[in-house]
Amino acid sequence: MSLAHFESSALAFVQSKLGILDINTVILDDWCGIRLIYETNDVCRCTNDCAQCRTYLALGEDQNPPGDFLRTTLVKASDDHTDVTRNRMLNCKTTADYQSSFVQWLQGRCHTLEEFREELTLVRDFRVVYSAGVSEAGLPALERALKDGIVESARRGMGERRALFDQAVREIFLPW
Numbered sequence: 001m002s003l004a005h006f007e008s009s010a011l012a013f014v015q016s017k018l019g020i021l022d023i024n025t026v027i028l029d030d031w032c033g034i035r036l037i038y039e040t041n042d043v044c045r046c047t048n049d050c051a052q053c054r055t056y057l058a059l060g061e062d063q064n065p066p067g068d069f070l071r072t073t074l075v076k077a078s079d080d081h082t083d084v085t086r087n088r089m090l091n092c093k094t095t096a097d098y099q100s101s102f103v104q105w106l107q108g109r110c111h112t113l114e115e116f117r118e119e120l121t122l123v124r125d126f127r128v129v130y131s132a133g134v135s136e137a138g139l140p141a142l143e144r145a146l147k148d149g150i151v152e153s154a155r156r157g158m159g160e161r162r163a164l165f166d167q168a169v170r171e172i173f174l175p176w
Contacts, residue, residue: 021055027129033065038091042054056074103157106154113164120168
């Protein structure tokens, strides 16, 4: 199911939390299920003490398997993901952490054209649904800058896989 189907409900949910949380940016993606990625002031200064975190307390921890529904709760990082996140919760990330997670995954775990295509499709498809101080009309430019940053940062560390990576970028993003 397309993420566009979830954008309005994601934005409505985020707006319902604006008086409760100091939200900087929220991203909608479909990695291990349709979910929201939160950058709040709490996330920016995270010490992984979830019991004391306003974001954690306001959103709660997810208990559901991935599915075709909008996951608004927080998802605990598994041991398999500790190399691409510094937080206990997979969807607690600053935008820089979010970009870095993609870059690390692309550089460290993608080795075939198909793996690059799959990961770059996730990059292409994520949506910025809210960013403090950015108008709705300005969100696409912010989103594009985040995506361009991921691709350019990942490209720099590709080494001998760069040709495969560039081919996947052309296939997934062009025409951009």
